[in-house]
Amino acid sequence: MFYGYFNGTIAPTDQLAVGITDLGLLRGYGLFDYFLTYNGRPFQWDWYWARFQNSASRMHLKLPLGKDETYAIVMKLVERSNEAISKTGKATPTDVGIRFVLTGGYSADSISVEKPNLLILAEMIHPVPAIQYEQGIKVILDEYVREMAEVKSTDYKRVILMAEAIRAARASDILYQKGGEISELSRSNFFIVKGEKISTPDRHILHGITRKTVMQLAQSDFQVEERPVLLSELYDADEAFTTSSTKKILPITQIGELTIGDGHVGPKSKFLLERFDELVKTW
Amino acid sequence: MFYGYFNGTIAPTDQLAVGITDLGLLRGYGLFDYFLTYNGRPFQWDWYWARFQNSASRMHLKLPLGKDETYAIVMKLVERSNEAISKTGKATPTDVGIRFVLTGGYSADSISVEKPNLLILAEMIHPVPAIQYEQGIKVILDEYVREMAEVKSTDYKRVILMAEAIRAARASDILYQKGGEISELSRSNFFIVKGEKISTPDRHILHGITRKTVMQLAQSDFQVEERPVLLSELYDADEAFTTSSTKKILPITQIGELTIGDGHVGPKSKFLLERFDELVKTW
CATH class of the missing domain: 3.30.470.10 (Aminotransferase class 4, branched-chain amino acid transferase, N-terminal domain)
Known part of the structure; x- marks a missing residue:
């Protein structure tokens, strides 16, 4: 209780x-x-x-x-x-x-x-199923940008409206983009990895606390960039992941019909998740 | 109770x-x-x-x-x-x-x-104060269009956020426009009168039942048009009014700094309100 x-x-x-x-x-x-x-x-x-x-x-x-x-x-x-x-x-x-x-x-x-x-x-915490960390998740694209995204308002109509489309695509969530610029998932932030660079959208987003934590954790090993991230960058990204309090660092291996990298969870997503788990273990 | x-x-x-x-x-x-x-x-x-x-x-x-x-x-x-x-x-x-x-x-x-x-x-019904029917109301403009306006969702964040601005301008409500095209007030529809023509926006609006009733009532005496209504038309409109279940036909005499017509409640708004009152009297 x-x-x-x-x-x-x-x-x-x-x-x-x-x-x-x-x-x-x-x-x-x-x-x-x-x-x-x-x-x-x-x-x-x-x-x-x-x-x-x-x-x-x-x-x-x-x-x-x-x-x-x-x-x-x-x-x-x-x-x-x-x-x-x-x-x-x-x-x-x-x-x-x-x-x-x-x-x-x-x-x-x-x-x-x-x-x-x-x-x-x-x-009660609803943890992400372990298999999703092992295989990564699929998300679908949605042409949308949240109104007042930087305020954590209760406006989540869009993702509830899209629930059937997400299920039908056997996906876990939606990734919002508008005019080719990516903002965020329905309830979590978005990152791509390319070489030693880790990039995350800088606008039309909720400024996630896990996002901020991950950016801090990554700083000693990667070049971390907050900037507009374009759909076109997904084609040659090595890895992609999403962050939130319950998802921690959750790999994304498929976006719509596009496979990210080789379709498997990448080493850098894994590394960051390990660093995050170490941090919270001694919190 | x-x-x-x-x-x-x-x-x-x-x-x-x-x-x-x-x-x-x-x-x-x-x-x-x-x-x-x-x-x-x-x-x-x-x-x-x-x-x-x-x-x-x-x-x-x-x-x-x-x-x-x-x-x-x-x-x-x-x-x-x-x-x-x-x-x-x-x-x-x-x-x-x-x-x-x-x-x-x-x-x-x-x-x-x-x-x-x-x-x-x-x-309990909260009727519009009689003085507003006599003098008309003032509204202020807001560059905004409601998401899924045609669905009567509970999303009224915008007008509550704007409450202070409305009060500061000694206005009663806001009129949404985007790129010069008018849609609706925060909780009611919008009409302009020019000569024998009555026009009301046809998109990005909730399809009001009072709006529909008024369009029906007006048909025998006016040319009624559902079409995009532009901000620029406000400059030479004779009258403007808003419709909703509680407002019925409520004259608008000022929009931001612009006075509509001669600034007084016009005869056509009055005439339509009388027709509406007759209809509901025998409902």
Whole structure:
């Protein structure tokens, strides 16, 4: 059983509910963030908090809690969730996903923001199947660019609309491009490897914390570039991968009909994943 | 007190709540519709139902109820809401707003649609202040076009983000235009009047039911055109107005720094509002 926090109350998540005049529900006016704990500690807490704060400010929503208060709540949710799980006799998962959701709050006229609603949820982590790390994933291309991509808003209509097309292509996700310029996957960032260069798009993207971590980790062994990445570069890229909190560094071996490199997971993606795993092991 | 329906249960709306794994809340995956009753009967019910059904189908969500079942629930909500209000000794408002909200439903992995959630709410109508009909409203321009405008999704981030700019300009709303072509206001359609011609944008818009009603009403007295309407046409338009279920036919007398016509509510807007009021009086 997992615990969550909603506007001052901590309770099992299945007992939490949001009233029906919430602007997140009625008007899609919401933002969120999501990170994992490693060894019971929030990964890259300072960076995630800064991003959440920035999203809130960009959407003109006042955060009802400060950084330290929020950290204390996160740690309490981790503790409560683990206590409840250990009582059931199941092995305690030391680590959880933490989701923040901040909406425009309840609105009498269904449009004006009065006071934001803040949810903080501890969740079970849904890890990527091991076979995907061994074989890499397939993604399909989609001519699209997210509105306000740099704000982690709750707007994920596009990927849910595309779910059937993704399934039909036996793919795992979509890669957005517009006019030949790649931005990001539906919920993760994109990188290509060519020789000793690692490149990742610099605009129309959410600035991923795992992306930032990987860029830091790669710096001593590679030339890391943030710049527009074009579709045409996929044809002679050695490797491609995607990064997110749950995906870590996940190799992409096929994009639409195009095979990346020789179609197998490349050594540089593997190397970076090893470096990442080392980092989180001692977090 | 107003009543609502949620997945099979009817209850006072302040007792209704949605679980926190709802995809409308977490991923903005939701659509809605909204209409009024006149003389206790849903206005243009066939048209609203068809539009709601179309939005659901465009977003790949299966409607859990058929047309007649839904009508019966709407009528029950109207009845219950009126009973509750009359018990408080207040004058019974025969007429209410009805809001449908259909979301992607609860999702175990926060992204996959399983079974949609359907909310039907009776709400108090928030009528437009009489002075706005007498003086017309001011709107400001915004370079923007809604994604999937023809689907009544819950995506209203833009207008909430612009709330401060609207207030600062002492305006009531925003008028979207892109590359000089006008589409719609944030939650209503747009018309201009020039001589005996009434024109309204034909693309990147939600196909409003009030818009359709007005086009029908106007046909015997005007030449009605659905076509791209350009910003440049505002300079010599005689009148402009906006239409929606709650706004009916609401004159626009100022757009940004531009005064429309002589700055007063024009005779044709007035004439159409009278025709509309006659229609709903005997609905």
